[in-house]
Amino acid sequence: MITFFRAIKFAFQDMGRNLSLSLMTVFILVLMLLSMNTLLIIRTLTTEATSSIKDQLDISIYFREETTDEQVEEVRKYLETFPEVVELTVKSRDEVLSEFQANYEGNKDVLDALAELDENPLGATIIVKTKDPIDYEKIIASLTVPEYKNIIVDKPFEDSKTAISRIDIITKQVERFTIALSAFFAFIAFLIIFNTIRVSIFTQRVEINIKKLVGATNWFIRSPYVISAFIFNLVSVGIATAIVYYSVGFLDPYTSVIFGSSNILTNYYNSHILMLLGIQFVGVLLLTSTTSWLAMRRHLRV
Amino acid sequence: MITLNNVSKYYTKDSVGLRDVHLHIDAGEFVSVVGQSGTGKTTLVKLLIAEERPTSGQIIIGSWDVTHIPHRDVPFLRRQIGVIFQDFKLLQKKTVAENVAFALQVAGERPKRIREVVPRVLDIVGLKHKADRYPDQISGGEQQRVVIARSLVHRPKILVADEPTGNLDTINSHEIIEILKKINEFGTTILLVTHNRDIVNQLQKRVVTIHDGHIVSDEEKGSYRL
Numbered sequence: 001m002i003t004f005f006r007a008i009k010f011a012f013q014d015m016g017r018n019l020s021l022s023l024m025t026v027f028i029l030v031l032m033l034l035s036m037n038t039l040l041i042i043r044t045l046t047t048e049a050t051s052s053i054k055d056q057l058d059i060s061i062y063f064r065e066e067t068t069d070e071q072v073e074e075v076r077k078y079l080e081t082f083p084e085v086v087e088l089t090v091k092s093r094d095e096v097l098s099e100f101q102a103n104y105e106g107n108k109d110v111l112d113a114l115a116e117l118d119e120n121p122l123g124a125t126i127i128v129k130t131k132d133p134i135d136y137e138k139i140i141a142s143l144t145v146p147e148y149k150n151i152i153v154d155k156p157f158e159d160s161k162t163a164i165s166r167i168d169i170i171t172k173q174v175e176r177f178t179i180a181l182s183a184f185f186a187f188i189a190f191l192i193i194f195n196t197i198r199v200s201i202f203t204q205r206v207e208i209n210i211k212k213l214v215g216a217t218n219w220f221i222r223s224p225y226v227i228s229a230f231i232f233n234l235v236s237v238g239i240a241t242a243i244v245y246y247s248v249g250f251l252d253p254y255t256s257v258i259f260g261s262s263n264i265l266t267n268y269y270n271s272h273i274l275m276l277l278g279i280q281f282v283g284v285l286l287l288t289s290t291t292s293w294l295a296m297r298r299h300l301r302v
Numbered sequence: 303m304i305t306l307n308n309v310s311k312y313y314t315k316d317s318v319g320l321r322d323v324h325l326h327i328d329a330g331e332f333v334s335v336v337g338q339s340g341t342g343k344t345t346l347v348k349l350l351i352a353e354e355r356p357t358s359g360q361i362i363i364g365s366w367d368v369t370h371i372p373h374r375d376v377p378f379l380r381r382q383i384g385v386i387f388q389d390f391k392l393l394q395k396k397t398v399a400e401n402v403a404f405a406l407q408v409a410g411e412r413p414k415r416i417r418e419v420v421p422r423v424l425d426i427v428g429l430k431h432k433a434d435r436y437p438d439q440i441s442g443g444e445q446q447r448v449v450i451a452r453s454l455v456h457r458p459k460i461l462v463a464d465e466p467t468g469n470l471d472t473i474n475s476h477e478i479i480e481i482l483k484k485i486n487e488f489g490t491t492i493l494l495v496t497h498n499r500d501i502v503n504q505l506q507k508r509v510v511t512i513h514d515g516h517i518v519s520d521e522e523k524g525s526y527r528l
Contacts, residue, residue, distance in 0.1 A: 006407050017395045210391045213351065214452065215381035216408040217374075 007223035021200050028196045029236035032189035037244045043178045044268050050171045052259050057133050063123035067151040072124045084135035089127040096122045133164040194291045201295040208299045218300050229288040237281050303329040303491050309359030311345050319345030321515040332492045334502045337512035343495045347464045352376045381409050384453030388465035390445045392437040399433035402452045423451040443474030460491045499526040
């Protein structure tokens with residue numbers, strides 16, 4: 001126990017007496033964490049952008065004018081059985097007509113032509129929204145059966161299909177790009193951290209050598225470095241998190257203008273804070289402790 | 303106390319540290335090991351503190367067979383042998399007192415005992431008043447005295463001094479030798495590695511001469527003959 005407390009004391013003593021090196025290590029760690037968080041922000045925003053576009057997609061099922069309300073209700077109930085369906089809006093013939101009239105309010109020719117007809121020429125409509133746009137194909141296929149041939153006039157999907165496939169391509173490419181960029185940043189960060197710690201330990205190789213000659217065990221020499229690494233991580237994760245929180249608070253008003261919903265980034269960080277802190281802390285701790293372990297190994301062979 | 307049986311150390315096929323060395327040193331002896339630079343004196347010191355392993359032969363120090371000592375036991379061996387180096391080997395970021403205390407801290411000594419022992423050994427070497435100075439704030443002679451203080455804290459039975467006066471002027475050199483003689487009078491075995499002719503001749507103690515890795519002479523009351 002005495003040895004453990006001594007290791008803590010030496011760790012603080014070493015950090016204080018090598019203040020510039022300690023500050024530089026923390027600075028590098030903060031930069032690395034900030035670059036990783038920037039990628040996370042980009043990823044969150046692209047996910048939000050694609051999901052908001054997907055949210056706006058739906059398909060309309062147009063019924064023939066002679067289709068009865070019971071038949072429309074039957075189709076609605078059938079669609080409800082699909083777990084992929086999240087929202088169903090039924091518009092009666094009268095509602096469809098009112099909407100049509102509202103849409104063509106300024107177009108006298110269309111309204112006059114409509115007035116010439118004795119009856120409402122428009123059928124009811126069901127608007128379907130699914131969890132994922134990819135599910136629309138399944139819904140359309142399920143309605144393309146002989147039973148519904150005489151009651152459904154149209155279920156246009158081709159335009160939506162093209163939009164959906166484009167969104168999917170963009171989403172996948174953005175995802176690939178951010179993964180590649182994250183891997184690249186992680187590699188650069190690893191090299192920077194690895195070399196910073198190697199330089200830090202290299203400058204202390206003489207001290208390590210002396211400690212060995214005086215009779216210190218490897219554990220006694222290593223433990224202050226491990227504790228220092230732990231403290232550097234704690235401080236750098238704290239600083240990086242504070243900067244990121246301040247930055248997302250600053251960015252959120254701008255993102256809400258673009259995406260409509262407010263506090264996208266702050267909400268994301270709030271709901272994932274423990275996971276993000278944990279991953280960052282454990283990741284950096286593993287990186288720094290493995291690096292110090294490897295860098296010290298050759299100096300401990302005395 | 304110290305026995306070397308047929309010890310050889312080859313760094314490479316052409317680079318020889320020691321060749322077939324036989325040496326026995328009894329407890330309480332003061333032995334000077336002399337020889338020109340590169341003859342194997344420092345190799346001998348490194349073998350004694352297990353910084354190097356012999357290529358062949360056997361090294362016994364007290365109850366330790368240093369020849370094949372496991373790595374985990376090396377720190378314990380080093381705590382029982384005091385070592386003084388030419389380049390002092392002080393921790394530059396620690397004060398004089400902290401440097402001396404460090405040797406006790408690595409052994410897990412209690413803080414109370416460290417607070418008692420450190421001022422006492424610093425008093426012995428005359429540096430109690432400079433306990434809070436850093437190594438670069440004291441002279442070379444004083445730094446060497448700190449090293450002696452550090453090596454004394456475990457009350458070692460053996461003290462190995464590798465060119466302890468190599469970086470010191472004549473006055474400081476003689477002061478260091480006087481301290482070593484006093485330590486020897488208290489029963490500690492001293493192995494002094496040096497090429498300082500005056501010191502060896504003044505000591506009038508056992509002198510072992512090494513040349514080209516071999517022991518070429520071993521005299522009870524010898525002098526520097528190279």
